[in-house]
Amino acid sequence: MRGRRAETLSATLLLLPFMAAFILFFLLPALQTLYLSLTESSLTRTSEFVGLANYATLIQDPSFWSSLGNTFYFSLLTVIPLTALGLVMALLVDHFAARHAGASAWLQGAFFLPYVLPISVMTLIADWMLQPSSGIVNHLLGMQRAWFSDVRWAMPVVAIATIWWTVGFNMLMFIAGLRNIPREQYEAAALDGARGFAVFRHITWPALMPVTITALVLQLIASLKVFGQTYIMTTGGPFNTTRVTLHYMYETAFTQSDAGYAAAVAMAFMFIVVALGLLQALLLKKRK
Amino acid sequence: MRAGRWATAALALLLLCGSAARADVQVVQMWTLVSGGDGARLRALVDGFNASQGEVRVESTTLKWGEPFYTKLITATVAGAGPDLATIHLSRLPNLAGGGVLRPVTDAELAAAGLRGADFLPRQWARSQYAGRAYAVPLDMHPLVLYYNKDLAGQAGLLDASGRLKTITGMPAMTEALRAVKEKTGKAGLAMEAAQSTYAIWRLWLSLLAQQGLPVVANGQFAYGAAGETTLAAIAHWFQAGYATAGQDYPASTSQFMAGNAGFMINGVWEVPELVRGTKAGTIRFRYGIAPLPQLYGNASTWADSHGFAIPANEGRPMTPEKTRAVLKFIAYVSTHSFGWAEGGHIPAYRPVAESAAARALMPNAEYAAAAASVVYDPPGWYMGAAGPLEAIASKFLPAPLAGQLTPADALRRFESEAQRLLKKRPPRY
Numbered sequence: 015m016r017g018r019r020a021e022t023l024s025a026t027l028l029l030l031p032f033m034a035a036f037i038l039f040f041l042l043p044a045l046q047t048l049y050l051s052l053t054e055s056s057l058t059r060t061s062e063f064v065g066l067a068n069y070a071t072l073i074q075d076p077s078f079w080s081s082l083g084n085t086f087y088f089s090l091l092t093v094i095p096l097t098a099l100g101l102v103m104a105l106l107v108d109h110f111a112a113r114h115a116g117a118s119a120w121l122q123g124a125f126f127l128p129y130v131l132p133i134s135v136m137t138l139i140a141d142w143m144l145q146p147s148s149g150i151v152n153h154l155l156g157m158q159r160a161w162f163s164d165v166r167w168a169m170p171v172v173a174i175a176t177i178w179w180t181v182g183f184n185m186l187m188f189i190a191g192l193r194n195i196p197r198e199q200y201e202a203a204a205l206d207g208a209r210g211f212a213v214f215r216h217i218t219w220p221a222l223m224p225v226t227i228t229a230l231v232l233q234l235i236a237s238l239k240v241f242g243q244t245y246i247m248t249t250g251g252p253f254n255t256t257r258v259t260l261h262y263m264y265e266t267a268f269t270q271s272d273a274g275y276a277a278a279v280a281m282a283f284m285f286i287v288v289a290l291g292l293l294q295a296l297l298l299k300k301r302k
Numbered sequence: 303m304r305a306g307r308w309a310t311a312a313l314a315l316l317l318l319c320g321s322a323a324r325a326d327v328q329v330v331q332m333w334t335l336v337s338g339g340d341g342a343r344l345r346a347l348v349d350g351f352n353a354s355q356g357e358v359r360v361e362s363t364t365l366k367w368g369e370p371f372y373t374k375l376i377t378a379t380v381a382g383a384g385p386d387l388a389t390i391h392l393s394r395l396p397n398l399a400g401g402g403v404l405r406p407v408t409d410a411e412l413a414a415a416g417l418r419g420a421d422f423l424p425r426q427w428a429r430s431q432y433a434g435r436a437y438a439v440p441l442d443m444h445p446l447v448l449y450y451n452k453d454l455a456g457q458a459g460l461l462d463a464s465g466r467l468k469t470i471t472g473m474p475a476m477t478e479a480l481r482a483v484k485e486k487t488g489k490a491g492l493a494m495e496a497a498q499s500t501y502a503i504w505r506l507w508l509s510l511l512a513q514q515g516l517p518v519v520a521n522g523q524f525a526y527g528a529a530g531e532t533t534l535a536a537i538a539h540w541f542q543a544g545y546a547t548a549g550q551d552y553p554a555s556t557s558q559f560m561a562g563n564a565g566f567m568i569n570g571v572w573e574v575p576e577l578v579r580g581t582k583a584g585t586i587r588f589r590y591g592i593a594p595l596p597q598l599y600g601n602a603s604t605w606a607d608s609h610g611f612a613i614p615a616n617e618g619r620p621m622t623p624e625k626t627r628a629v630l631k632f633i634a635y636v637s638t639h640s641f642g643w644a645e646g647g648h649i650p651a652y653r654p655v656a657e658s659a660a661a662r663a664l665m666p667n668a669e670y671a672a673a674a675a676s677v678v679y680d681p682p683g684w685y686m687g688a689a690g691p692l693e694a695i696a697s698k699f700l701p702a703p704l705a706g707q708l709t710p711a712d713a714l715r716r717f718e719s720e721a722q723r724l725l726k727k728r729p730p731r732y
Contacts, residue, residue, distance in 0.1 A: 056401070056730035056732050057376065057377060057380065057732055058377075058380045058381070058732060059380075059730075059731050059732065071723075075723070076719055076720075077719075077720050146549075160497075160549050163497060163498050163549055163705070165707055249498075249499050250698070251498035251499050251698055252498040252698075252702060252705075252707060253498070253698050253699050253702045253707070253708060253713070253716065254698055254716075265694075268369075268373045268377075269369055269373070269691050270691045270723075270724060270727075271376070271401075271730040271732060272727065272730070
């Protein structure tokens with residue numbers, strides 16, 4: 015009895031710091047944002063409670079919907095490639111681990127390195143490489159394309175830079191997943207005469223399913239929350255074709271100092287992200 | 303060892319003296335958005351002021367021009383963490399003063415520093431007022447002008463006997479001049495920034511609308527009508543016909559002109575110091591001239607803006623009278639020394655300097671001095687002004703027709719649909 019009480023006490027104590035941080039930095043700001051979205055406010059001053067008026071405006075706001083479309087387009091370009099590429103890299107690293115530990119470590123380091131870069135450095139590198147007249151990409155392709163000003167290319171280029179930048183994290187998740195697969199399963203499969211792709215198809219792939227689902231859901235949420243890359247590389251241009259929802263929210267709040275409306279954008283967007291995340295998790299779980 | 307000890311003691315003594323001497327020095331923190339050649343000139347004025355007396359020391363911080371500067375100024379000052387002094391564009395005054403970001407400057411405070419409203423050119427002084435009070439002290443005016451390369455323009459037959467640009471009147475004549483440079487010299491007719499999110503096209507478009515007597519916004523509605531589209535199309539034609547290079551950003555466009563690769567450049571007067579410097583240093587190997595923006599439509603209107611000094615309101619941290627005196631002492635110093643600022647191409651706002659014989663004779667400023675008579679500022683409105691909400695939106699859509707990415711009609715339709723919400727919104731109180 016005594017032991018149980020001590021356990022409860024220590025559990026509570028251990029949970030407290032997290033709960034405090036959660037309430038202070040997430041729950042309270044979220045509730046404040048919810049309230050803000052029901053007012054007409056400038057950056058710091060709340061002037062008037064307006065009920066759902068901001069949401070009514072939002073539904074008819076073409077800028078909001080186009081920014082949402084851009085956000086989905088970016089997610090479409092990144093979520094599956096990032097997950098698939100992460101898996102391929104993990105398989106490569108794992109493949110070499112059995113034969114050349116050194117090569118495997120080197121590969122893992124090289125794949126993961128871009129992930130540690132701050133966004134400003136990553137975007138600078140991408141910007142240098144893609145300069146119209148001096149960038150190496152145009153040099154290799156023998157053209158002078160202004161990638162970030164090109165309506166067709168601006169978003170795909172941002173997506174490619176993002177994939178290069180963040181794929182290392184997914185790779186690490188898949189490596190952890192691969193190392194968790196019991197060796198006996200492979201030995202048993204080998205005894206049954208399974209080789210090459212069949213091993214992957216019937217053992218590795220099913221065993222990695224939970225990791226894949228987690229990676230896809232996390233990646234979808236991360237991609238929907240894109241802001242820094244497009245803000246720095248394209249400033250949302252050309253003519254807003256790469257302006258994502260968070261960027262629109264930023265502009266509304268800071269350039270136009272319409273914090274109430276920006277809060278409504280934030281709430282609507284949060285709702286969409288949560289709904290999509292849940293839907294995706296449900297669908298993937300069901301298939302499994 | 304011994305020497306080391308002596309040195310330490312001496313250093314400690316020095317530090318003590320230093321801090322004792324500085325105890326009654328008023329330190330003024332200034333945020334500025336002028337950089338490049340302008341920034342160097344302002345820095346020289348700050349250094350000159352600091353060296354001229356011992357009671358006030360101005361510490362200047364240069365921040366990124368445009369929207370980031372104003373966002374930072376607004377958010378910092380409403381939190382009471384803003385600077386003691388800021389450079390602003392007078393076109394942003396309705397936004398900043400109306401939003402409670404700035405603190406008014408009284409006549410008594412000005413007088414104590416030896417300044418009067420009548421010391422400043424009337425238009426700039428009028429632009430420093432909001433709701434009947436002064437919220438800024440004007441420093442200058444910087445209109446859009448037409449730079450020309452005399453060597454290329456000469457080859458194209460565009461100069462008169464005295465080597466100055468023949469007067470260009472009307473849009474067809476301007477287009478013809480650009481074509482002549484392109485065809486006779488093989489160089490670009492015009493250098494102008496035209497990449498995505500650039501401002502030059504907005505300033506030129508506003509100028510040309512004003513030349514037709516049309517405001518952008520009147521009575522809370524877009525008021526340029528069909529002329530907005532035809533004017534934008536006329537400018538876009540220069541790029542589509544290859545007389546100007548589409549997609550160039552600001553630095554690329556100025557270096558195109560500075561390298562002698564364009565007959566004309568449409569830009570603000572702030573590029574004058576670079577031309578003067580380059581000519582002295584021998585990096586600019588052509589003769590250049592500067593003319594007011596030509597009259598392409600009904601009148602000779604030219605877009606202009608002004609820099610001014612303003613005191614942030616800093617809510618909850620009102621400025622002490624001593625600090626106010628220190629700030630105004632600096633403003634008075636810069637005003638009376640604004641000839642140095644005029645050498646940066648700007649037209650000074652302080653009359654004793656602006657109307658002095660030296661300023662009138664200053665070259666190349668004298669070549670475009672006539673532009674001052676027909677400048678148009680942004681109309682008052684909380685969303686107007688340099689890097690303001692409306693300009694930020696315009697800068698996204700208006701360059702697109704130059705690169706042929708959108709038709710002028712489509713660009714303006716998208717501009718209006720996004721800007722509509724601003725016109726309906728009441729002015730924010732920060």
